Amino acid sequence: MPFPLYMLALAVFVMGTSEFMLAGLLPAIATELDVSVGTAGLLTSAFAVGMVIGAPVMAAFARQWPPRLTLVACLLLFAGSHAIGAATPAFSLLLITRVLSALANAGFLAVALSTATTLVPPNQKGRALSILLSGTTIATIAGVPAGALLGTALGWRTTFWAIAILCVPAFFGIIRGITNKARQSATSASSPKLSAELSELARPRLILAMVLGALTNGGTFAAFTFLAPVVTEIAGLAEGWVSVALVMFGTGSFLGVTTAGRLSDQRPGLVLAVGGPLLLTGWIVLALLASNPVALVVLVFVQGFLSFGVGSTLITRVLYAASGAPTMNGSYATAALNIGAAAGPVLGAFGLVTGLGLLAPVWVAAAxxxxxxxxMVLTWRSLTVIRN
Structure with missing residues (x-):
């Protein structure tokens, strides 16, 4: 696979770490900036909303720019927002920086997804996507725990500075890695007008792939977001095991997206036909056996593998279905991912407040x-025949 893909994945790793790291930093942020933890939680919501809105808006705004310019601009905005957030004494300004960070993240990922597909042969979009998304999965394995430890040891502001600094190698990697040839390849495919690219959203196959990607990702994030109380209160494990569970989930997701990347281009039906039912079975078994610590840890790993394997395959279907929108297809894939990421936790929280118990988010994932x-069953042929 081309070197630029790995540079893009490095940037996605940094951005993924930023997206998920707040879970362990909110209490410290709330205390220092003199707001409630609930108010501090708006930082997470603002980021999710910014991601959903930012993907299509940023992609449309910069669609005539060379991809390298867009990627670098988004990365600089992302790094600058974290530097300002690390220095600000005001919660309101920190909230603004999280929105800006999300817009930059969404724009970067949307363009990176489109650019990645131009760096490989047309029949290897799935493999390119798997390398790109591996940055997110590695963030859950290493980046988020490291950020939490750094924040605990040196304060939450240090974690924000670290994110800004980590953007530097990604910046130079993209400058060197995205060559003129790659840029020309991407921009030469951008001849359709914006209205024509937006009209792709009316195609049933694209809508189908986006809906399925959002549903699968929504289930993943519903369960993942509320994993900590399942570990400590249902399984009765110490708080330190929460990090172990998160690492297991991240490791499984990395292996899942890597494995699916080798199959989702030529054999998407196999991944979905086998992985989909296994994913559902896994959520049900997890809900039933969560009180068993060994079973819980093993199932967290398995569900990470299955959810990202199936989810990344469906997002690859979005890219294939939106091949007529070469500058916007990445934003459609990003929007599908983040609609699920935003809606899943909301549905999981709703299950909790309705008195269904701490396992309600897992049952939401199953639903x-x-x-x-x-x-999928009703639209099987339309889903799996997408090739270009």
């Missing part, structure tokens, strides 16, 4: 996966 599987 969303069931819905996705039912749609």
């Amino acid at each position: 969303l996966t069931t819905t996705a599987l039912a749609i």
